[in-house]
Each structure stands twice: as C-alpha cells, then as structure tokens.
Amino acid sequence: MKNNYKSTLTIVLGFILISVYFNLKPLLIITIIIGLAAIISEKLNDIIIRIWGKLTAILGLIMPNILLTIVFYLFLTPLALINRLYKNKNQIQLINSSKSTFIVNKRDFSSESLEKIWWNMNIEYIGKELDYFKEAINWKNYFSDKIIKYIKGDVLEVGAGIGINTNFFTKNNKRLSSITCLEPDKKLCEKIITNNHNNLHKINEIITGTIEDIDKKYDTIIYIDVLEHIEKSKKEIELIKCRLKKDGCLIILVPAYNYLFSEFDKNIGHFRRYNKAMLNEEIDNQLELKKIFYLDSMGFFASLVNKIFLKKSTLSINNIKFWDNFLIKISKISDKLFFHQFGKSLIGVYQKIESER
Numbered sequence: 001m002k003n004n005y006k007s008t009l010t011i012v013l014g015f016i017l018i019s020v021y022f023n024l025k026p027l028l029i030i031t032i033i034i035g036l037a038a039i040i041s042e043k044l045n046d047i048i049i050r051i052w053g054k055l056t057a058i059l060g061l062i063m064p065n066i067l068l069t070i071v072f073y074l075f076l077t078p079l080a081l082i083n084r085l086y087k088n089k090n091q092i093q094l095i096n097s098s099k100s101t102f103i104v105n106k107r108d109f110s111s112e113s114l115e116k117i118w119w120n121m122n123i124e125y126i127g128k129e130l131d132y133f134k135e136a137i138n139w140k141n142y143f144s145d146k147i148i149k150y151i152k153g154d155v156l157e158v159g160a161g162i163g164i165n166t167n168f169f170t171k172n173n174k175r176l177s178s179i180t181c182l183e184p185d186k187k188l189c190e191k192i193i194t195n196n197h198n199n200l201h202k203i204n205e206i207i208t209g210t211i212e213d214i215d216k217k218y219d220t221i222i223y224i225d226v227l228e229h230i231e232k233s234k235k236e237i238e239l240i241k242c243r244l245k246k247d248g249c250l251i252i253l254v255p256a257y258n259y260l261f262s263e264f265d266k267n268i269g270h271f272r273r274y275n276k277a278m279l280n281e282e283i284d285n286q287l288e289l290k291k292i293f294y295l296d297s298m299g300f301f302a303s304l305v306n307k308i309f310l311k312k313s314t315l316s317i318n319n320i321k322f323w324d325n326f327l328i329k330i331s332k333i334s335d336k337l338f339f340h341q342f343g344k345s346l347i348g349v350y351q352k353i354e355s356e357r
Contacts, residue, residue: 004049008038010336011052055337060341064129064257064300075308091245132317134164134195136324142332143224143253143295143347144168150249150290150349152221154204158225159209163192169222170202178204182214207280211236217245223252227282228270234282241286244352254279256294256346258302263313279348287350298327299333299344 012035015099019028038045057241063138144165152175160166160181170179179202186208196203221240228235240250255265265273272278276292283289294300302323306312312319335343 004045005038007049007052007336008035010333011021011048012038012290013332014337034271043197056337056339056341060294060338064259064342067137085211085243089184101191126231130161130164131336132315134162135317136328138244138318138324138328139296140165140168142328143345146223146252146293146295146347147253147349150251151220151222152178153177153245153248154183155220155222156214156218156243157222157224159184159223159229160192163186163195165222165224166192166196166203168197170199171194177219178202178219180205182207182209182211184208184210188208189190211239211243214243217243217248219248221248221250223250223254225253226267227252227253228272228274231271233271233283237282237284237286241352244287246352246354248352249290250280250283250350250352252348252349252350254346256300256342256344260300260307260344262303262307263311264306264315274346276346276348279346283348283350288353290349290351292342292346292348293340295335295337295340296328296344298331298344300342303344323341 002079012031015027015031015034018024019031032125034048037239039050088156149168151169151173154177157167157169157179159168160183163181164180166181171178181189181192181203183192183206192203192206221244227233227236244250255270257275258273261273277290280289324328331343
C-alpha cells in the first residue's frame with residue numbers, strides 16, 4: 001500500500017509542477033481533487049493507480065512510434081530527398097572513401113573458433129567505453145537497486161568486465177554468499193581485483209572464459225549489458241539454464257529497442273537491441289518470467305537524438321557525466337510516472353522452476 005501512495009504522490013507532484021509552470025489552473029484543480037481522493041479512500045487510490053497504469057502502458061506503446069513517425073517524415077525523408085537530388089556519389093559508399101566495402105581481417109582462426117559462440121573469441125573486448133562508464137555511479141546505483149533483491153546465494157556474473165558492477169552487487173547485500181566473476185578478456189579480468197578491493201572477501205573466483213567453461217550451478221546468474229554482444233544468444237540461454245540451480249534466477253540487462261541501434265552499438269560489438277517481446281522470445285519456455293521493465297526514459301530520448309542527428313560512434317567522458325548526473329536523476333522520476341513502459345535499457349528477471357533431474 002505504501003508503494004501505491006508513493007506512486008500517487010509522484011503523479012500528483014508531477015502534475016502540480018506542470019500546472020504551475022504552464023499556469024494551467026484547471027489541471028491544478030483536477031490534480032488537487034485526485035490527491036484528496038487518494039487520501040480519503042484507499043479504494044479510490046487503487047483505482048487512480050490502475051487507470052494511470054493503463055494510460056502509461058498505452059503511451060509506452062504508441063509514443064515511441066509517434067515520435068519516430070514525426071522524425072521520419074518531417075526530417076529524415078526531406079533530408080534523404082535532398083541528398084538524392086544533389087549527391088552523385090555511390091550511395092553505399094557515402095562515408096567510405098575506399099574503392100571497396102570489404103575489410104581485411106588479419107586475425108587467425110582455428111576450428112575451435114567456429115565452435116565458440118561468443119562474438120570475439122580472441123577474447124579481447126573491442127569496446128573502449130568501460131573505463132568511461134565506471135564513472136556512471138548514479139546509473140549503476142539506479143539499476144542495481146532494482147535487481148538487488150533477486151541477487152542471492154552463490155552468484156555468477158557473466159561478462160564482468162572490469163568489475164565495477166560487481167561492487168554494487170556485493171555492497172551491503174547480506175543475502176549474497178559469494179560471487180564468481182566470469183570475463184572472456186584476460187586484460188579486463190586483471191582489473192576486477194583492483195576495482196573490488198573492499199569486497200574481495202565476497203569474490204569466490206575470477207574466471208577467464210565464457211559460460212561454456214563453467215561446470216557448477218548457481219543461485220543467481222547475472223548478464224549486465226552482455227547478451228547483446230553474443231551472436232548466438234539463444235544457445236547461450238540454453239547453457240545458462242543448465243547452470244542454474246532449482247528456483248535460481250537469471251537477471252538480464254540489455255539495451256532497448258532495435259530502432260535505436262546506432263554506430264555506437266556497432267562500435268562496441270552489439271549484434272542487436274531488445275524489446276520485451278524479443279527478450280521473452282529468446283528465453284522462450286526455458287525459464288519463467290518474474291519481472292520485466294524498462295529503465296531510463298530520458299536516456300531513450302538521448303539515444304534517439306544520437307541515432308538520428310549526432311550519429312556518434314563513441315562517447316566522451318563529458319557525455320557520460322551529463323547523462324549520469326542529469327538525465328538519470330530525471331529518469332528516476334519520469335520512469336515512475338510512466339510505470340517503466342519505455343526506456344534506454346530493459347531488465348528481465350527469470351526463474352528456473354522445473355525440478356532437477
């Protein structure tokens with residue numbers, strides 16, 4: 001019930017700020033009536049929450065499509081027509097100045113390379129953003145707070161990177177017994193100890209490898225910004241299921257919406273972005289869905305701007321700080337107002353419920 005009242009308070013405060021800023025007296029009166037109704041009657045409060053939940057669910061489905069339609073027809077289509085009229089260059093090679101679109105790859109491959117399912121079995125991570133994103137403290141606090149209640153027992157963190165997220169999972173988490181960090185890049189593995197010097201007693205093991213190298217079972221398996229890097233992700237899910245204990249939880253955080261896929265995604269080795277339907281389809285009937293929701297609604301619009309206008313393939317430390325110190329703080333409010341119906345990231349929590357053989 002407390003959470004319901006918190007939701008109503010957030011809605012009322014949001015509309016009061018809007019009505020005061022735009023001097024909308026009718027909206028202010030309606031908002032006050034809604035607030036009083038919620039205080040007077042618990043049933044009315046529940047009705048308000050249900051109505052708002054349905055409205056935000058509808059908005060979450062249609063708003064991104066409306067925005068993208070407006071951008072496509074009012075901005076992209078005219079620009080494309082102008083480009084077609086005044087450009088004589090080969091449209092496939094507008095950016096590429098070389099005579100061929102083929103890229104020479106000098107990496108050596110063996111038969112084992114074709115058996116592995118990770119996108120880069122050299123095992124050196126091609127992205128350079130991890131050292132920047134370690135400064136995104138507000139974001140890491142935000143998403144870890146949303147999933148911490150599911151992190152318990154013996155934990156496996158897949159794609160642990162430089163171990164920054166590990167800190168947030170182990171800090172003040174009394175339900176966590178131990179955590180194993182799994183990371184395919186040996187150089188990144190070496191940084192995990194340095195970045196977790198205060199919580200080393202919680203780290204059971206640091207393994208250089210992939211899920212295929214794991215031969216034990218865990219109560220919780222975590223994939224934070226990892227699944228989108230794996231080309232054959234459905235096979236990865238099958239391997240995860242075999243490494244979960246009965247009633248164990250799989251927690252996945254992935255970038256949201258394929259239509260936001262940009263040069264930045266390509267640059268750091270993403271194969272795709274996800275929506276709820278895509279993620280649930282990949283999990284299929286292998287695990288039971290416990291919860292799925294979007295985070296960072298302001299980041300959604302920032303990603304849309306980058307996709308359409310900025311077209312940045314890399315982010316600067318100043319970009320990260322602006323997003324983390326300003327946009328995330330707004331998202332914490334707007335996400336509640338829109339009941340987590342859209343955002344830059346998607347979180348899914350799944351549970352293994354069948355009996356062990």
